[in-house]
Amino acid sequence: MRNRLKNLVLAGVAVLAFSSGLRAQMAQQSEAAKKQTAPVPAHDLSGVWNRYSIPAQKEYINSTYTKEEPAMTPWAKAKYDATKPSNGPRSNPLKQTDDPVLSKCLPPGTPRIYLQPFPVQFVQTPKEVIILFEYDHTVRHIYLDGRPHPADVLPSYMGHSIGKWEGDTLVADTTGFNDKTWLDRDGHQHSDELHVVERFRRVDRDHMRIDITMEDPKALAKPWITQLYFQLKPDWDLMELACTDNAAFEDFEK
Amino acid sequence: MKRIRVACIALFAGLLMFSGVAFAHHGTANYDTTKMVAVKGPVTDFQFINPHVLIALDVKDESGKVVKWQGELTSPNRLTRVGWTKSSIKFGDVITISGYPAKSGSPEIWIQKVVLAGGEELATGGGN
Numbered sequence: 001m002r003n004r005l006k007n008l009v010l011a012g013v014a015v016l017a018f019s020s021g022l023r024a025q026m027a028q029q030s031e032a033a034k035k036q037t038a039p040v041p042a043h044d045l046s047g048v049w050n051r052y053s054i055p056a057q058k059e060y061i062n063s064t065y066t067k068e069e070p071a072m073t074p075w076a077k078a079k080y081d082a083t084k085p086s087n088g089p090r091s092n093p094l095k096q097t098d099d100p101v102l103s104k105c106l107p108p109g110t111p112r113i114y115l116q117p118f119p120v121q122f123v124q125t126p127k128e129v130i131i132l133f134e135y136d137h138t139v140r141h142i143y144l145d146g147r148p149h150p151a152d153v154l155p156s157y158m159g160h161s162i163g164k165w166e167g168d169t170l171v172a173d174t175t176g177f178n179d180k181t182w183l184d185r186d187g188h189q190h191s192d193e194l195h196v197v198e199r200f201r202r203v204d205r206d207h208m209r210i211d212i213t214m215e216d217p218k219a220l221a222k223p224w225i226t227q228l229y230f231q232l233k234p235d236w237d238l239m240e241l242a243c244t245d246n247a248a249f250e251d252f253e254k
Numbered sequence: 255m256k257r258i259r260v261a262c263i264a265l266f267a268g269l270l271m272f273s274g275v276a277f278a279h280h281g282t283a284n285y286d287t288t289k290m291v292a293v294k295g296p297v298t299d300f301q302f303i304n305p306h307v308l309i310a311l312d313v314k315d316e317s318g319k320v321v322k323w324q325g326e327l328t329s330p331n332r333l334t335r336v337g338w339t340k341s342s343i344k345f346g347d348v349i350t351i352s353g354y355p356a357k358s359g360s361p362e363i364w365i366q367k368v369v370l371a372g373g374e375e376l377a378t379g380g381g382n
Binding site for chain 1: 280281282283284303304305329330331332334335
């Protein structure tokens with residue numbers, strides 16, 4: 001009898017403990033659910049966004065897109081092997097790097113610009129999505145007005161971008177690159193035949209995912225695919241960051 | 255150099271505590287990330303500039319000789335977003351900086367931690 005009473009009391013305590021834990025868990029879940037179900041503005045990416053890394057990306061995303069090496073053509077592999085990057089596993093001192101962004105202040109190119117760890121601002125008009133990058137006043141225009149890429153496009157660092165909405169996703173197609181930039185901070189190479197497709201999607205009000213596919217028949221033996229993650233920063237403004245200021249720093253490290 | 259009061263902290267603890275703080279501009283080849291050092295002294299220079307915020311300290315070694323140490327942080331943009339301003343540190347403030355030492359043996363630190371005279375610690379990461 002006494003044992004039965006003890007068991008009952010224990011069971012009661014367990015139920016109480018479980019239900020209070022459950023209540024806390026449910027409250028947390030409902031908070032998370034509320035955030036996730038907050039209305040996502042349709043066809044609107046405007047705002048200041050900051051890239052963050054998911055846990056699986058932490059060891060490489062500061063300098064490249066995937067843990068595995070991309071499938072490089074022999075041409076690209078030879079060029080890659082000759083590079084002296086500052087970032088990533090083959091890091092060289094600043095004075096010795098031949099990274100075009102660090103040694104010449106060249107614009108980083110698309111999609112490398114996203115690896116520069118600074119926020120971006122999306123501005124939308126009916127005609128285009130404008131992406132303002134904090135890094136070195138860099139700008140991209142993604143035209144939404146139905147125009148094609150120009151037949152005789154002038155090669156540029158950031159490329160020529162056209163886009164359209166597919167459901168809740170903005171799909172941007174970019175070509176017309178020059179071959180002066182690297183694909184990433186590790187020194188992976190591309191040619192002027194680089195073709196980049198980006199799929200921008202707000203997964204909830206505060207988070208955006210960009211699925212990126214890089215194709216380059218001269219440099220990549222197969223497409224290089226990655227995902228980048230951004231968080232909305234309603235309280236942030238873009239600041240100034242001028243690459244030319246870097247020159248004054250070169251003599252700092254000895 | 256050995257006589258300078260330098261506190262060496264184990265790699266493991268260092269990595270666990272500070273692995274989130276990365277450079278925005280360049281890589282880390284200049285620094286030995288397997289070691290941590292800490293130095294304390296009055297601030298002789300504080301430049302809140304791109305691409306990296308710079309701090310210099312006068313650090314006395316055991317014989318009383320003053321050695322000028324310099325340290326670099328991430329960009330002012332990132333530090334601004336975790337609460338810094340160009341007045342967060344003033345000339346003459348006695349502060350402690352700790353982080354990874356230069357491989358060359360020069361008195362330089364890639365700063366991972368800043369502690370002000372009153373014990374207040376300034377965030378050196380985040381903002382991104």
